[in-house]
Amino acid sequence: MPANWTTFRELLLAPNGRRGVESELRRAVRDGRLAPGTRLPSSRDLAAQLGVARGTVTSAYAQLIGEGYLSARRGSGTTVTAACTWPGAAAAEPEPAPRFRYDLKPGVPALSAFPRDEWLQAQKSALADLSNDDLGYPDPAGFGPLRRELADYLGRVRAVAARPSEVVVTNGAAEGISLLGRVLRAAGHRGVAVEEPSHFGAAEILTSHGLEVVPVPVDPDGLRVDLLSTTDCRAVLVTAAHQFPLGVVLHPSRRRALLEWARACDGLVVEDDYDAEHRYDRPALGAMQALDPTRVAYQGSTSKVLAPALRLGWLVLPPALRDVVVERKRLDDLGTGTLHQAAFARLLSTGGYDRHLRRTRQLYRARRDALLEALREVLPRWEPIGVAAGLHVVVRLPDGTDDVALQERLARRGVNAPALARYARTPTFPGLVLGYAALTPDRLREAVLELRAAA
Ligand SMILES: Cc1ncc(COP(=O)(O)O)c(C=O)c1O
Numbered sequence: 001m002p003a004n005w006t007t008f009r010e011l012l013l014a015p016n017g018r019r020g021v022e023s024e025l026r027r028a029v030r031d032g033r034l035a036p037g038t039r040l041p042s043s044r045d046l047a048a049q050l051g052v053a054r055g056t057v058t059s060a061y062a063q064l065i066g067e068g069y070l071s072a073r074r075g076s077g078t079t080v081t082a083a084c085t086w087p088g089a090a091a092a093e094p095e096p097a098p099r100f101r102y103d104l105k106p107g108v109p110a111l112s113a114f115p116r117d118e119w120l121q122a123q124k125s126a127l128a129d130l131s132n133d134d135l136g137y138p139d140p141a142g143f144g145p146l147r148r149e150l151a152d153y154l155g156r157v158r159a160v161a162a163r164p165s166e167v168v169v170t171n172g173a174a175e176g177i178s179l180l181g182r183v184l185r186a187a188g189h190r191g192v193a194v195e196e197p198s199h200f201g202a203a204e205i206l207t208s209h210g211l212e213v214v215p216v217p218v219d220p221d222g223l224r225v226d227l228l229s230t231t232d233c234r235a236v237l238v239t240a241a242h243q244f245p246l247g248v249v250l251h252p253s254r255r256r257a258l259l260e261w262a263r264a265c266d267g268l269v270v271e272d273d274y275d276a277e278h279r280y281d282r283p284a285l286g287a288m289q290a291l292d293p294t295r296v297a298y299q300g301s302t303s304k305v306l307a308p309a310l311r312l313g314w315l316v317l318p319p320a321l322r323d324v325v326v327e328r329k330r331l332d333d334l335g336t337g338t339l340h341q342a343a344f345a346r347l348l349s350t351g352g353y354d355r356h357l358r359r360t361r362q363l364y365r366a367r368r369d370a371l372l373e374a375l376r377e378v379l380p381r382w383e384p385i386g387v388a389a390g391l392h393v394v395v396r397l398p399d400g401t402d403d404v405a406l407q408e409r410l411a412r413r414g415v416n417a418p419a420l421a422r423y424a425r426t427p428t429f430p431g432l433v434l435g436y437a438a439l440t441p442d443r444l445r446e447a448v449l450e451l452r453a454a455a
Contacts, residue, residue, distance in 0.1 A: 008041060008049050021052060022060035029069045029080050040070065040078040101414035102447040106245060106392035106435035107199075107275075107304065113360055114307050118352040119343060126342035134342070138335035141326045142169025142314070146345035150314050153348050154300070158276060159286025161293045162316040168325055169336050171311040173274060173301040177202050177237070179328050180270055180297055181209040183321065184235050192270075193236040195223050197424035199244050202237060202272070215425050218243055222250030225257045234267035240288050241276035245394055245423050245433045247386020255288045262295040268318070269296045275304040277357055280365045281388040294318045302344065304391060305357060312336070312344055363437075364391060370441030371434065374448035379455065391437040394420060396429055403430040409454040415447060 028034040040046065043061060047054040061078055064070040072078045134143075141147065147164040154160035154167075170176045184192065192206050196215035203213040214231045217224045223238055238258070240250040250258070262269050269288070276284050289298040293316070301313035317325055329335065347353045368388070375382055375395065383396040397403055403419035410417050420431030432451075436444055 008046055021046075021050065021056055022063050025060060025064055026067075026069055029064075034080050036080050038080040039076070040080070042077065100411070100416040102443065102450060103416045103438065104432075104434045104436070104447060105416050105418060106433045108435060109304055109307065109391060109437050110360065110363060111307055111438065113356075113363060115347075115352060115356045118347060118350075118356070119306075122346035122350065122352060123339070123343040126346040127339065130338070130342055134338055138338045138341070140330035140335040141165075141322075142167060142336065143338050143341035143345060146341045146348075149345045149348040151316075153353070154287075154298075154314075154316065158273060158284075158300075159290050160298055160316055161290040162298075166293075166316050166319065166322055168315045168317060168322070168329065169341055170299075170313045170315060170329070171333075171336055172303060172308070172313040173272060173299050174201065174205060174313070175311075175329075176297075176299040176301075176313050176315045177205045177270070177272075178209070179315070179325050179332075180268075180299075180321075181206045181211055183324050183328055184268070185209050185211055186324075189233075189235055191231070191233045191235075193228055193231050193233040195238060195243060196426070197245060197420060198237075198239070199272075199274075200423060206237075217428075218246055218248065220248055222248050222254055223258070225254045225261060228258075228261050229265075234262075234265045235270065236262075236267070237270045237272060239272045239274060241273055241285055242279075242387065242389045244272075244274060245392065245420065247390060247392075247394060249285060249387055250288070255291060258288070259292045259295055263292070267295070268321075271296050271298045273298060273300045275390045276300075277305060278361060278364060278391060279387070279389040280361065280368065284389070289316060294320070297321060305353070305360070310340060310344070312340060360437075367436045367439065367441055367444060368393065371436045371444045371448070374445045375451075378448050378452050382451075385431075392433055392435040394431050394433050396431050399429070401430040403427075403432060406430075406432070406454060410450065413450055413454055415450045415454070417447075417451065 041049065043054055043057040047057045061070060061072070065072055069081060070078050071081045144164070146169055147167040150167050151162040151164045154162050170179065181192070189211065191212035191214045193214045193216045194203055195218045197218070206213050214233050216227050216231065222240065222243055228236060238250065240255065242249065258269055261267065271287060271289050273287050276287070287298055289296040295318065297318060298316040299313065302310050303313070315325065371393065372384055375384060381398050384393045385396055386394055397406070404421050407417060407419040417432045417434055420433055421427040423433065439447065
């Protein structure tokens with residue numbers, strides 16, 4: 001009998017039938033309630049204690065002996081086997097991170113605006129139209145109808161030069177960066193230039209694949225393309241339409257210079273077009289990819305338009321990279337799930353995606369205006385920078401402000417407002433990166449009062 005238990009009936013929580021006895025015993029061994037070496041009662045005894053048929057216990061013992069949790073030796077009965085304890089089993093689930101009262105972290109759309117009804121409709125009609133063959137392993141490049149819809153949409157909305165055969169569907173932009181990082185590393189690249197400041201998630205992915213990340217500064221005209229030749233890199237990751245996080249646009253002359261640099265060094269530009277559809281004062285500038293599709297790998301995602309939970313993104317690849325990236329993707333995961341892809345293709349083909357964009361653009365514009373107005377009124381010395389686009393603004397704080405300390409003070413008040421320093425290796429000025437898409441105008445005005453209280 002285990003020391004702390006008077007009866008096995010208490011130890012094994014109301015097991016019901018053979019499966020119940022078996023799974024309760026397995027769980028008790030795994031989480032250490034039944035220590036290694038513990039001798040179990042005979043099947044007759046345990047059956048009597050639990051009020052189940054003896055055969056229920058003998059078959060549960062036999063199953064767990066087969067799995068290695070128990071062992072049985074003639075004369076010494078059935079004991080718990082030492083090798084099968086699992087120390088982490090009893091550990092509690094980690095506590096979820098505390099929720100902020102006002103969460104201004106950038107990069108998250110209004111999740112409450114997710115077009116649930118349209119998505120359900122799209123899922124339903126797409127599934128009804130899928131053939132049995134479509135339910136087999138997917139094409140690792142992506143579901144054909146989605147690649148066709150994306151080629152059409154990207155050409156129409158982002159002026160991308162894309163044929164369906166050059167589109168590769170990924171699990172978010174993150175997978176696109178990961179695939180490209182590994183393909184570049186395998187081709188002999190040692191480093192990738194990134195904007196400074198920039199999205200650390202992308203840098204982390206590249207570093208995890210053995211690439212050095214080389215920061216190149218951004219000024220009001222975007223990436224300092226002239227400095228690329230001072231690095232050893234032949235690849236660069238750039239957010240040309242709306243720099244993350246500063247929100248500036250890559251100047252047309254710099255777009256041209258960037259492509260000249262790529263041609264001169266036989267290099268690659270990765271254009272991360274992460275939130276380009278959200279421009280409020282004028283139509284967004286087209287992607288730079290079409291200026292030289294042989295030198296630019298274009299990448300996009302549904303994360304900022306629909307929801308990050310979908311994990312749906314895409315690459316439009318130069319012909320020289322297409323097959324090697326698709327092969328990498330095949331080896332990773334045999335392709336992205338077809339059901340989500342088919343639903344998204346349907347949302348695109350029925351105009352649901354465009355309608356959602358029109359609705360959310362209005363919503364975000366009103367939220368952005370409310371945030372800027374409140375900042376002007378309440379914190380006039382804080383200077384918003386960047387173009388009227390995206391889902392966040394950067395505010396430049398008065399010189400000498402410690403933005404990281406301010407972020408921490410705000411967090412203690414229940415406000416999540418990341419410091420610009422969190423996105424920079426060598427910060428040039430203090431700032432906060434304020435995502436506004438997820439909060440209503442009223443909540444944004446309240447959040448600004450909190451910002452003032454902590455400033
Ligand atoms: C600039 C930028 N690129 C890429 C991503 C990743 O997007 P996805 O969710 O599609 O992996 C993000 C997400 O926050 C981002 O901010």
